[in-house]
Amino acid sequence: MSGDERSVTVAGIDCGTNSIRLKIARVDAHGMHDIVPRVLRVIRLGQDVDKTHRFADEALERAYDAAREFAAILAGYQVDGLRFVATSATRDAANRDDFENGIERILGVRPEVIPGTEEADLSFLGATSVVPRDDLAAPFLVVDLGGGSTELVMGGDGVSSPDTQVQAAFSMNIGSVRMTERHLHTDPPTQDEIDAAIADIDEHIDEAFATVPAGRTRTIIGVSGTVTTMTALALGLKEYDHRAVDGVRMSCADAYAVDDRFLRMSREDRRAYKTIHPGRIDVVGGGALIWSRVLAKVSQAAETEHGETIDSYVASEHGLLDGIVLDYGRRLLARKA
Incomplete structure (x- = not known):
């Protein structure tokens, strides 16, 4: 990398209905360069949400355990930003505030519950970028x-x-x-x-x-x-x-x-x-x-x-998680311009 080339180191977390993933990468004008390619844990956050429209207590605890593990990994890297994205199950859960508050206490960032249209855009970006x-x-x-x-x-x-x-x-x-x-x-x-x-x-x-x-x-x-x-x-x-x-x-x-x-x-x-x-x-x-x-x-x-x-x-x-990291990194770079 040339001395005047700008880059940012960002982390992304994709929290879905079944699994949660962490990625850390350096993003520059040429794209995304993996530092921690992917850490995946199956947490079944969406357990019974389709029926009860609420997160089960045990599902929340599984999510918090994974978040604590991710926090320990992130402590080993100097990142310019972290974006935590939550999708389908969180959109549907009446007690999503409990989940969001718990994650914010552990990781210091509040989950962004994105609509399906943004999820689609980011998945397309991640898939077509590679x-x-x-x-x-x-x-x-x-x-x-x-x-x-x-x-x-x-x-x-x-x-x-x-x-x-x-x-x-x-x-x-x-x-x-x-x-x-x-x-x-x-x-x-x-x-x-x-x-x-x-x-x-x-x-x-x-x-x-x-x-x-x-x-x-x-x-x-x-x-x-x-x-x-x-x-x-x-x-x-x-x-x-x-x-x-x-x-x-x-x-x-x-x-x-x-x-x-x-x-x-x-x-x-x-x-x-x-x-x-x-x-x-x-x-x-x-x-x-x-x-x-x-x-x-x-x-x-x-x-x-x-x-x-x-x-x-x-x-x-490559899909949503890659799109989250690449999009976030590009936006941080634009702010530095």
Whole structure:
């Protein structure tokens, strides 16, 4: 780095319905350079929120334990700023003030409960900031499949508008935790439960497609733990390896097969797969079902729109958390200008 080149060191925390993540990076005019790439803890903050509309006491304690761990990590670095972003579960919880106050006491910053539209924009920024866009056909549809919500974000075509520019976005109120708690009660789930979940998912996707022109999609980029976990399983990995998953192109046919297999598998049988994080064992089937339905319906829309089915997707380790850090770093740099 040249002596006059400005940079900032920032930390971002992404607190979702199922997991919480920390990233520390240096941001300059050339982009983002990892210092602590990612620390992930599964806290299930959204436990029963879909039903009670409140955070459970034990879920709050899990969140606070993770926050204390993150505070200890942050103490080892000199950061110019920390942004804590909370998403779907926190938007829905009546006692969110308790959560926000507790986090502020531990970390010194108050969580920002962002709307689904901003979550979508940041996920798109994170995914497209690292993907090798020269090798992929635009427009990109970024799918961020979380525990409580799933964002669909469409970018430009690279001709009339930049492929990194968001053209349309929609946040669906469906996710791996929410679908599991709402529909998949039996272990393994019954066909009636699966059918009810599919009807629910499809209704949300159809609503999203009224806003997001999914038929224009040329490349699907899937981000989040569900997508990367199911991709790792489709690759046949015995243990999760982010280097093998990040950026890989996976056929939709392989995705449908592995998604359906693990959806219909008992939790005890899933537990034998070290590829699946223990905190996802009980909800990964619900996430897999959402992922299969999104892939199928986007492909159908694309075939109707421009006569070509989409038979593959790109899995990415980069999404909302990367977008939080990169966006925050750029804003801090702009203030220093």
